[in-house]
Amino acid sequence: MIDKNLDSVDLSVDEVYGGSRNGNSSDDPLPKLLGVDNGAGFRHLGQRPEVKTLKLLVLKTSFSDMNWPDALDCENGTFVYYGDQRVPGDLHQTPRQGNLILRNLFDEAHQHQQSSAFPPILLFGNTGTYRDVRFIGLAVPGATGMGGDDDLVAVWRTTNDSIRFQNYKATFTVLDVPVVSRAWVKDIQTGNAISSPNAPKPWLDWVGGRKFTPLKSVSVSSVRSKQQQIPGSPELAAYANLVYEFYKEDPYAFERCAMQLARLFMPAIQHWEITRPWRDGGRDALGTYRIGHGAGAIDVDFAMEAKCYGMNNSVGIKPLSRLISRLRHRQFGILVTTSYLDTQAYQELVQDAHPVVVISSGDIAAKLKERFGSLDNVKIWLQKI
Known part of the structure; x- marks a missing residue:
């Protein structure tokens, strides 16, 4: 106007x-x-x-x-x-x-x-x-x-x-x-x-x-496009690329990094462990997420899948299905990737209402920038992992 x-x-x-x-x-x-x-x-x-x-x-x-x-x-x-x-x-x-x-x-x-x-x-x-x-x-x-x-x-x-x-x-x-x-x-x-x-x-x-009445607006579509999942600027892309370059020669080592990334988004993650390798070369992590406080809190089990891919190499249906197939009753999943989940896989995830949290390269880049500031600080964090 x-x-x-x-x-x-x-x-x-x-x-x-x-x-x-x-x-x-x-x-x-x-x-x-x-x-x-x-x-x-x-x-x-x-x-x-x-x-x-x-x-x-x-x-x-x-x-x-x-x-x-x-x-x-x-x-x-x-x-x-x-x-x-x-x-x-x-x-x-x-x-x-x-x-x-x-x-x-x-x-x-x-x-x-x-x-x-x-x-x-x-x-x-x-x-x-x-x-x-x-x-x-x-x-x-x-x-x-x-x-x-x-x-x-x-x-x-x-x-x-x-x-x-x-x-x-x-x-x-x-x-x-x-x-x-x-x-x-x-x-x-x-x-x-x-x-x-x-x-x-x-x-x-x-x-x-002090009564809060927030203006809440539910998204028309829960399926995020590639552009919504990857970094929105070259500056942010540098953070996701830094993680990818650090682990691309050893994707197994990325499992621990993926769990630490998940904890940045979900601080209530409690106990966790990396599980044994599978025939397709991937590995899972298992853990618990705490809901509530003190003696009244409960722990909910989750399984995590981590994919250290380049920004243009999407995570498809196969690794997502692998994660979903391993979720037991009352468990949820976490998918962490330095890339993004492709459209068909994301659509199936949402349409079938599978309880999986997707943490993509854009999410990772923004969180690392917010939490650590400079790329040098991120490098120090990665080396400590």
Whole structure:
């Protein structure tokens, strides 16, 4: 939507809002849309960084920074956002006080009681066309099942000069509010967000009782294409290729690496062991995955198949069928590959509802980048395995 009347329109989830086409900062639609400045990721109305003096917070992401991979999980209605400390220095001493704002927001959210004042948080993402933005939704700090030690964490990163520093990784819930009305936006701008009769109920439920009502969206198709399974950029591809090159001469050794990769995605994996080789040259791993906590927890058995293939050599029906055939009652499977599962195999997996988790090269690359940062750190990790 390229509209001269941006200051009067409602905000609809996934609607695109465009500004001018001058090729400079004046193209930014957010100042006219919401009255905020045309700065970086953190925009605001009111006085920062205190929660009680902020009227509105706008978070904008490019979705293109692989060092800081902001991510929207449409299925669960959560959004991961990285703070604005991108170089070594004090975690909270950033130019726009973004990390200080994040800390204050989550501190207030963890009070688990009604907030007398809390700024609505509006999420936007770049579209790649001029400075147009897509409205992601109305968000609140935290998520169902995440405690105060999990929803805002300080993660470590390392510069090319091997200097370590920290930045925030924040998890938000995108609320089930398909439209933010212009009437509420006007009330927000005057400092009446909570008292406004136009405030959406899911947001008031969270402000008053910390009740999460996420906007969940189930994928039309659970079958991922090749492009959805492989790395989306040459930079990310380097991470998957590094693993492949490390093990391509000894695929058996990849079994242990595959299990460690699976544990990065599924930390609740407990005991595991590599099983004996099979006639077709492959080997399986068996293990248990813990569900629940403490004395009430249960362990569920799983079997894993690992395939160290080049990026263009897909995993077909035969190895997938081999894994499925070895699953006993109440077991699930994990397929880990440095390539991808071909379309026919993926279709059969989904259509027959087999309980198999697929971890492909794209998944591996993104996780290694997020967890270890540089390729050198990944090499050290591989050598330790």
